[in-house]
Amino acid sequence: MTMIVVTHEMGFARSVADEIVFMEHGVVVEQGPPEQMFRSPQVPRTGEFLRKISELYGEAG
Numbered sequence: 001m002t003m004i005v006v007t008h009e010m011g012f013a014r015s016v017a018d019e020i021v022f023m024e025h026g027v028v029v030e031q032g033p034p035e036q037m038f039r040s041p042q043v044p045r046t047g048e049f050l051r052k053i054s055e056l057y058g059e060a061g
Contacts, residue, residue: 008053014038022046 007013012018020037029048030043041047
């Protein structure tokens with residue numbers, strides 16, 4: 001069974017997800033395990049998004 005949760009709360013996503021998928025305009029940009037995605041995203045756009053969310057919500061990536 002798969003559950004899809006859409007959130008900007010990185011701590012929540014990290015604690016409950018087995019796989020993180022970043023999408024833009026309905027297209028998968030990057031995906032992988034939470035620790036990999038938050039620690040070292042491979043796509044510059046993903047890193048930029050994570051920095052912005054972190055600044056907005058005060059969460060560590």
